[in-house]
Amino acid sequence: MFENLSWLLTLIAGGIAGWLADKFVPGVKVGFLGAIITGLLGGVVGGWLFSLLNLTANGLIGMMIGAILGAIIVLLVYRAIKKK
DSSP states (O other): OOGGGHHHHHHHHHHHHHHHHHHHSTTOOOHHHHHHHHHHHHHHHHHHHHHHTTOOOOHHHHHHHHHHHHHHHHHHHHHHHHHO
């Protein structure tokens, strides 16, 4: 019944990660769609960073931590570029 909803769960998790990252990084407000995009990009960056550090992100909590940390990095880079 729920086999095809993985894309929806990915969007929801990305939205939550992006929203939380938006709360942690001052000076950047990305909005609803921006939070989803930031969270999805953060998941990629967080996964890449975890692999460089030889860390594993097991389960939903581990993946969310990686996505939130990655989204914070994405927003910090965005804020640095935006100020120029």
